[in-house]
Amino acid sequence: MQSGGPGRRRTVSADEKQQARDVSLRRIWRLFVPYRWSLGVVVGIIVASSIVAMASPFLLRAVIDQALPKQNVPLLTWLVAGMVAVAAVTSVLGVVQTWISTKIGQQVMHALRTDVFAHLQRQSIAFFTRTRTGEVQSRITNDIGGMQSVVTSTASSVASNLTTAIATAVAMAALSWRMSLISLVVMPPAIYLTRKVAQMRRDITAARQRELSDLNVTIEEGLSISGVQLSKTMGTAGTLIDRFTASSTRLIDLELRSELAGRWRMASMSIIFAAIPAIIYLGAGLPMTAGTMTIGTLVAFTALQAGLFRPLMGLLNVGVALTSSLALFARIFEYLDLPIDVDDPADPVVVDPARVSGHVRIDAVTFAYPGSDTAALVDVDIDVPAGTTLAIVGETGSGKSTLAALVARLYDPASGRVTIDGVDVRDMKLTDLSAIVGVVSQETYLLHTTVRENLRYAKPDATDEQIEAAARAAQLHDFIVDLPDGYDTMVGSRGHRFSGGVQQRIAIARTLLRNPRVLVLDEATSALDTETERAVQQAFDRLSRGRTTITIAHRLSTVRDADRIVVLDHGRIVETGDHDTLIGANGRYAAFAA
Template identity: 80%
Template sequence: MASDLPSRGHGEGRSSRRTVTAAEKAQAKSVSLRRIGRLFAPYRGLLAIVISIIVASSFVSMASPFLLRAVIDRALPGRDLRLLVWLVIGMVAVAAVTSALGVVQTWISTRVGQQVMHVLRTSVFQHLHRQSIAFFTRTRTGEVQSRITNDIGGMESVVTSTATSIAANLTTAVATAVAMVALSWRLSLVSLVVLPPAIYLTRRVARMRRAITAARQRELADLNVTIEEGLSISGVQLSKTMGTGGSLISRFTASSARLIDLELRSELAGRWRMASMSVIFAAIPAVIYLAAGLPVSAGTMTIGTLVAFTALQSGLFRPLTGLLSVGVSLTSSLALFARIFEYLDLPVEIDDPADPVDVDPPAVAGHLRIEDVTFRYAGNDRDALSRVTLDVPAGTTLALVGETGSGKSTLAALVARLYDPTAGRVTIDGIDVRDLRLTDLAAIVGVVSQETYLLHTTVRENLRYVKPDATDDQIEDAARAAQIHDLIVGLPDGYDTVVGSRGHRFSGGEKQRIAIARTLLRDPRVLVLDEATSALDTQTERAVQRAFEALAEGRTTITIAHRLSTVRGADQIAVLDHGRVVETGTHTSLVNDNGRYAALAA
């Protein structure tokens, strides 16, 4: 809205941002693995199938070492060609079966993972959309976008592959260990002695990566903010007119350089420790050969058993390494989950009532009452509005006037329920707006502010945005009422002309008239015009005012204006000063009273 809201919102944003950042909360917050597991609960059946496939594949693959031992110990020494052929066929069959099962398992697990990602993305978007205006005034736009894109995107590999990777590696490791014990329990003890130090080192690496991941996502958010602020049309215009392009590029370059360092640290964190473990794993086969050659082991196993065991041992360390790597990835991704869950746990300050009053928006008369309303912005030490009481009968016009910061736009925001009063209430036809569904209230109260926002699509779709089922005739009637139809049809593509990013193809007055048409298309019973004609030239303003006068008949209108010429005909004028109503009356009576309004009109 107009002057009241941005000043308070921005101030609040600065203080909130410096007090506790989202990343600091994320690092301090413990993420429950059970909560992460609940994301997969709706897909228990599919996951059970995946696990069954993994178990079957793991145990089928365990046949290969035993087939290899039979080849070495029986088929080749005995020159048994028939046995050799069957053993080779068995090896090929094992490979074919495990490959086919792997394809099916990958398809199902990827599908489940993508569904979980979809639920996360839509849940965060939906929950953020329910947040109050206060949340968005204190939160950087780039930060919000970073959570939905970078953070959720960073979780994708973990979500889509972690569960199946754990199941596959764990099952393979258990099956391999059982097969190893079946071949030689003595050699199995030699192979497994390396596990305790491997687990210890992996936990240390995981903690390192989690801290670095949190810092990396924080830097990504800052980079996203710089892109959003610097490459939007408004940001580019500001930098070009203020000559700040060099400093903006330097800021982006520094942030990108820090990101390089964090990415390198993330990739290299614990690499030397894990490399040491790889060397140890590679040395185990040599130790096994040595153990097999010791006098105490002589004659206790065949060459086939030794070769088969070595193959199994190599196969064991692959899933073990995979499990340890998954543990590192899962632990480091907890920082991402913390940032996402932090947004999902935000309370909804402005929400539908538990027991809403049912209304038919077109049937609402529009009798508006503001009853002893007090409001204070979070973090401020004084009230923005103090004990304001106004009665606006249905179909009449209320004009709010006063100096910048007097509370005009704040009062209008309470009518549209962008905020809730600290005390008192706002009613429409005797119903507290807090008892109405937000969709019903949005259909009853229409707002046109001086800050016009148009979508990057056609003029027609910008108008139809508020009423998807609107016909072309209804769209054109609303445009005529807003004195913009003739301009639109004169464009190369008429109503199918793309307005450009944020409507920058049009002048301020043209954008505002499109916004007015968009609101009028909804036909609200209560109109809030917050400096709605401030960007129009005098001639166009008069034309739009005439349209408003015709359309205001039968509906309640609240007009906020600095130019008093636009409110002379209002049925009621309220003068605000530092959040209080100091005068009410008509233009004539207030001028005759020679008070605050008369001073403003002078």
């Protein structure tokens, strides 16, 4: 099976298929362990309901063999009332059982969704750079959604159908053990056919979910604001439509195969089950067996036999659904089993962000991106005393943004360490580190909500006064109040309704609202015009007092007043000093300034 659009089709490996087979049913059961007592109540209700329901055929036999032939109206009345009571009791028990089992299933689904989302939130940036966004979304929505029916109804369905089948078989044996043996002939072929169908559906389900993931990726890439802009400017809308159409067409085939797999089994079993009553009627009418059972017994037995079809097929269908859902569980467990590359330490150093001075030390740091044979940073040593400003310059690809990412611990160095006030950032809780280090990058990301909520995202408990103060500091307040709805104006998808300069000033204000001791400005003013950049830089100059500021920039005008400037080239420090010293050295920095 292959999936993906034109140019993106990939062959499903044997390892992927084996993964779906290797999912442990014990691990799936552990999802239900917290609700085992509720499940016990469900099983009890099901058993009670099945036992009560078994009274119906015996009441029916009494109606046919006793009440009607003897015209015993009082008996007939009691028997009919009993039949209605049985139906009422089983219906009420069924409603209660459905409510409890559905609630359990939804709680399990909720736990799965939140566990996957929380686990992915803990993944490092490296995971998201190598994983398609649509793939992640598909796992959380399509895969978990696809297993909903299995999670919400499997346990109750097994208990209900198993109890009903056993109770029915016992009742049939009590009526006529000889005819009961005839009904058992359907079991071997039914089990065999069910196993074959389960294997078919498992493979089809795995292929269908991979195709849904590819479809999600196409939607994410083609219908996001950035994707639409790219397709319109590159003239690739037709190609995207073709890719989407091809993927959707393959889904049609997979959905048809999934729905039709086993329908012939159901048809075959229906014929067999329909033939059994006919054989029983034939056997009851043969001269050698005539008179061995009453009409009431015959009618009651055939009613039971017909009723046995539903729970037996239900049990077999549960097996098919559970086996096919193993592919979904495999995909979810694959994400839950991902190791955490950048995680909280087992024994974190207690740090009070409010008391941190902000002394940053980059000590013999070497780093290479996963999958790369070339180091992005090599043996970098930088000391940034608290309250000073460090500027990092260099050509594109020299390692400037990588260095900023290590300070914020978006990655961990391969060797060496990054410390703040002498504490290795790997020994701090991530929440403490994020309170200490504030990052404004060259790529801003704004949420599809109001300006006020975009700013409050950095500090959920921030007051309106604090939000406005941060906006003023970023030279943004006057712009916001001139908007139609002021701070309650909707930003729109990823902030594309605003200019790049406004987007970055919102990002700057959002970071400043957290009042970090260390500011990392990664090309933070790159999208600003000269006048706005000057205003924001003045705000940064005021805000930098008492803080440690690490600035990464191409424009030397933004770094010339830094206490220290470091020039990087291919991940190595080639020059260091202040602006005047480096200009006088007539080296790489001077060449940039020329």
